[in-house]
Structures are given as C-alpha cells and as structure tokens.
Amino acid sequence: MSTRQDHILVVDDSESTLRVIKRNLDAQGYTVVTATDVATAIELLEDTAFDLVVTDLRMPKVGGLDLVRHVRSNFPDAGVIMITGFASIGSAVSAMQAGAEDYLPKPFTDEELLTAVRGALQKIHLRRAARLPNSEATPPPHGMIGDSSAMRRVYDLINRAAAADATVLITGESGTGKELVARAVHYNGPRASAPFVPVNCAGIPEALVESELFGHVKGAFTSATSNRAGLFAAAEGGTIFLDEVGELAPATQAKLLRVLQEREVQMVGADRARKIDVRVITATNKDLAALVARGKFREDLFYRLHVVTIDLPPLRERGDDVLLLARHFLTRFSQQAGRPTPTLTDRAVEALRAYSWPGNVRELQNLLQRLVILTDGDELDATVLPAAMRFSIPREARALNRTLAEIEREHIEAVLASVGGNKTRAAEILGIHRKSLREKLKPTEPDSPT
Ligand SMILES: Nc1ncnc2c1ncn2[C@@H]1O[C@H](COP(=O)(O)OP(=O)(O)OP(=O)(O)O)[C@@H](O)[C@H]1O
Ligand SMILES: [Mg+2]
Incomplete structure (x- = not known):
C-alpha cells in the first residue's frame, strides 16, 4: 500500500530462483524486473529508476559484490539486498561493507524475503527523506518542499508561467498549496518587486465585492x-x-x-474606466469546467482565466x-x-x-505543529499519531511484531475514530456489547501477580 509502486530489480543466474522471487514480489504489488547476470542488470539500471536491487552473490563472470559497488557509487537512491548462497558470515559482512542494506542467507522463506525487502525499502525511503532540505544551503524552489515527479512538473509550469507574465489558473484540492504557487509565480516573474495582493473572493459579501475589487467614488452609495x-x-x-474565483457572482x-x-x-x-497594469x-x-457546464460560471471568463493552468496534485x-514535508515542518x-x-x-x-x-x-502541517507541542x-513514534492514521499502516507491516491485545486496541480506536467517538455505533460495528467495549477501553492495569 505504498504511495508509489516500488521498482525492484532481481539478479540471479538461476532462472527458477528468479521466477520464485518475482512471483512473490509481484503478488505484493511491487514492480519487478529480472536479470540473469550483472552486465544485463547494469544496463537495466540505466533505463529505470529502481528502488531496490536484490542480487545473488555468486554468479559466473561478474559477482554480486561488484554489482553492490556499482549501485552504491552510481545510484545512491537505490537499496541492495544480497542473497548469500553460501551462508558464511564472511560474505554477508563483505556485502554490508560494500553498502548493501541487508543480506539474505539461502535458503529463505517467502516471509523472510518479504521482511528483508520491506525493511530495505524503508531504509531507502528514510535515507531519501533525510538527504533533503533541512539545510538552508539548497533552498527548495520557490520555498516549496517536494521532489516528486508530480511536483517537478509543477515547478516547471511555475517557471514558465512566471516568465510569460500570463494569466494563471491554479487548481487543486484544499490545502495543496495553491496560494504558495500563486506567490511563487509572482515572485519569480518580472513583477516581483511590485505588490502581490491576495483576495479571498468567498470572504467578501456579494454587495461589497465590486467596490472592494474596483474601488468606488465618493457618493456612489450611501456609505x-x-x-x-x-x-x-x-x-x-x-x-x-483571486482565490476561490468559482464563488464570484x-x-x-x-x-x-x-x-x-x-x-x-x-x-x-465613476463614469470612466482607467487603464491598469495588473497580472491576474x-x-x-x-x-x-463543471461549473461552466452547469451555467454557474461564464465560459468566456473561464477561457480568459486558464491561459495557463497549474493543477496541484493531492x-x-x-x-x-510526505516525508520531506514532515521533516521540514518538524524542524520548523x-x-x-x-x-x-x-x-x-x-x-x-x-x-x-x-x-x-x-x-x-495543510493537514500534515497542522498535525506536526500539534505533535511538537504535545509530545516530548x-x-x-506512530503511537502518538491519530488512530485513523495508525490504522492506515499496511497490515503486514505492523502486524508481525504486535500482540493481539495491541491489534485489538488499535482496531477499536480506529473504529471509534471513524464514527466520531460514538461508542454505541462502534460497538455495533465491532459486534460486541457496549459494556464489553467500555471494559476494553479501560486503561490496561500494570501486570499483577497471578
Ligand atoms: N509544497 C509545499 N511546501 C511547503 N509548504 C507547503 C507546500 N504546500 C503547501 N504548503 C503549506 O501548506 C499550507 C496550505 O497551503 P495553501 O494555503 O497554499 O493551500 P491552498 O491550496 O491555498 O489551500 P485552500 O484550498 O484550503 O485555500 C500553507 O501553510 C503552505 O505554506
Ligand atoms: Mg488557499
């Protein structure tokens, strides 16, 4: 259930081993590519940004250790797991010294493979997040945090729109950073030293909008x-x-x-109009577009506004x-x-x-602000996160080192959160009596001698 499918390259000279590993990882939703020798693996690495390489140690011609070194020096963003067929401590140590995230002695079970893969991927994701931008040395573009390909496209559009001095429409779910993008467009363009004036169209009473936006002359109305x-x-x-432009009458x-x-x-x-020089x-x-279709928004205005559209991904x-932003807000x-x-x-x-x-x-920012205040x-740890969030951890990633009591309690809290704390409804969903729910919610007693 990771946000992006992780790409894994598996290298082994045995076709049957490759088949087994691939089938296993495919079933977990990873994108898996295989190679039977190091030379092919190195070619594949040039074409695809792999998150993880799983390689056999002993292979004819070039061995796995050389592949680890190649990955370490050329693809710092990828992790490596070494399969050590001759499970000697020595080969495992060499693999780790060469920079592998983990090693897996043969023979291994499906579960051991998956645990190693998940662990290595997690290290990689953490490492990527750690590399980035707490340091003021490399300020993120336009003060925006994010390194995903979706956000890189946004940065590219910001730069183009800024330089073109064009009218820009910014779309995106609430809290995605629309205002931040508007400022980035302004401050990276030719008008940077002139004012940036934000207006919340939904916040002005309809009767006042025109005079707020365009001004009024003395005596235009009573006040x-x-x-x-x-x-x-x-x-x-x-x-x-003009924020929330869809709200304009x-x-x-x-x-x-x-x-x-x-x-x-x-x-x-006023009886005459005045020329202005303002970017909108x-x-x-x-x-x-849907508002246009329903006749709620003028089509001609819509076309004027979206000369350039920047659509912010959720x-x-x-x-x-998510991790880069989390670290950024935590630090701040x-x-x-x-x-x-x-x-x-x-x-x-x-x-x-x-x-x-x-x-x-915005939700992430508010959460981390709260956590910094409320925790020492x-x-x-995940335990301080809201129940709904802990519950979204993929089952397999959290279930393996927990007691039944912990899992039960988490599930109860998640169900409670989903019904806004209503115990009667939560008990219904859980299929237990309201009284037993109350029992289960009591703080656990310290262990007493039996
Ligand atoms: N990529 C980002 N990097 C750093 N901070 C961000 C980023 N995106 C958004 N923020 C911060 O998150 C908060 C919400 O962003 P913003 O107000 O621009 O969102 P919005 O899309 O205008 O939301 P709404 O639709 O609710 O008005 C702001 O405090 C903003 O600084
Ligand atoms: Mg906004």
Missing part, C-alpha cells in the same frame, strides 16, 4: 463618504490573486471579464514528499519551540506514507 481605490489599484504593476464575473479584456477597471460610481492569478478547488500522489516547529528536532520512527514513517491526507499539506522526547 461611500470618500473616494476609495480598490484592490486592483493596490496591485498596480504587480499581481492580484455572475455580475462580478462579467466585470472581471471586462477587466481582463480591456485591461481597465471602472470604480463603482486565480485559484479554485472547484471543478470550474499530497497522497506525491510519494515520499521544533525550532520555534526552542527544542531539538525529534526523529520519526520507522513505524511513524510508514503511517505517514500510508495515510491518504484528505486535507493535504527525541523520537516521534
């Missing part, structure tokens, strides 16, 4: 006791960011269209970016609290990766 410049005027030379949509077409605004109550960036978490589609909030940055345990990492993050980056110690 207009003096001339007032609007937000467009405040953004002169710079960028206005039809009359305002018409006025905005005119601003974009004529490049001029008319203050409420808009954002929405609605499906604007956090659950950004792979290990710990520094603010004046305490050392705790490390994430393997189980916490697994839980963060497996969770679906409906509230995206130099480790952050």
